[in-house]
Amino acid sequence: MKRFTAATSSRAWEEVERAQRRRVKGLGHKSGRVPSLFHPAPLPAKDERGIRPLRATIFALAVLAFGWLWAGAALAQTPFVPDEWKFGKRQESNTLHYCLDGRDPDLPVARKIGEAIAGALLLAPKEHVVGENAVGDEIDYLYRIFLETCDLHLGFKLIPEAYPEWMKLTRPYYRASYVFAVTDSMWKSLAEVPKSKPIGSTIGTSADLRLVQYLMALRAPERWDRYPMSSDEAALAALLKGTVGVALVWGPSLWALAQSDPEMAKLRVISPAPLPTPTADIGAAVLANEAFLRSSVDQAIASLTADGTIKSILDASKFPAEPVK
DSSP states (O other), rough: OOOOTTTTTTHHHHHHHHHHHHHTTTTTTTTTTOOSSSSSSOOGGGGGEEEEEEEHHHHHHHHHHHHOOOOHHHHOOOOTTTTTTGOOOOOOOHHHEEEEEEOOOTTHHHHHHHHHHHEEEEEEEEEEETTOOOOSSSHHHHHHHHHTTOOOOEEEEOOOTTTOOTEEEEEOOHHHHHHEEOOOOOOOOGGOOOOTSSSSEEEEHHHHHHHHHHHHHGGGGOOOEEEEEEHHHHHHHHHHTOSSSSEEEHHHHHHHHHHHHHHHHHHHEBOOOOSOOOOEEEEEETTTHHHHHHHHHHHHHHHHHHHHHHHHHHHTTTTTTEEOO
C-alpha cells in the first residue's frame, strides 16, 4: 500500500512535523516496549489512568516545543548547495514548470490545478513529479529542486511562520479538513464514542495538537485514551484492526487510500463535535525573490476560483475540499 505524507501534505511543514515525530516516537514505556502501530503503548494500571496519560501528554508537548525551537533555527537558514552557481533563469519564458510531490494524496487533483494555473497565465504547462526519491535533509532537497526544476511547487499547508525565509507561499486554492474516521455505524459524532475506545491520531499535526489540548482540559474519567500514530495510513490501519475506535487523519489521505483499498472505502467520517472542524488551506510555493511570479499566480488562482474552475476540478474527483474565496 502506498504511503502518503501526513498532512498534504506540505513539504517544509511536514519536515517540522516529521522532526517532532522522530522525537516523540522514541519515547519508551517502563516495560521496555516502544509504542508502535498495533501496540501504541501498554495501558496503565487501573489506578494510574487518571495521572499517567496526562503526564505523558505533558511530556510529549514539551518534546514538541523543543522540536519547534530546533526547526525554527533550521528554517531561518538558506540551505547550502555546493554548485548553486550553475543555476540561473530558465530559458523557456513561455513555460510554467510546476512541481508536485509524488507522495502527496492530492496528486491527481494537484496535477489538474497546476495545468489550470499555467493556462490562466497563458503559459505552457510543464509538470515535474518529485519527492519519491528524496535523499538527505528534505529542506535542502526542496531548495535544490527549486533551483533545478520548479518555478512553482504545489501542495503546501498555509501555516504562518512554518516555512524558511527563502520561500513564499501563494494564496490558497483549496481548503480541506482533518476528519474523525470510524467503523461503527451507530456513532454520528465524537461525543457519541465511548470513552473506552482510544483515538489514534497522526502525531504532530495541527489537529492532533488541538485534540491534545482538548483532552488535557477534561477530567480524567471523561478522557479518551490517545494513541499517537506515525502517519495517517498507520492510524487508519489501526482503526481497521480494532486497535483504536477512532482515527484522526487528514481528509485527503483517507480519500486517496480509499481509491485503492476497499476496506478503507468502507470507513465512515463522523462529526468532530464537541470539537470544531480542524481545517487547513493548501497553496503553492515559490522562491522568495520571485515576487512577480507569486503575484501572477495569486491572480490566476483568484480567477480560477471565481470562474468555478477549481470547484469543477475538485468535484470531478469527488475530492474532500472546497475552493477558498
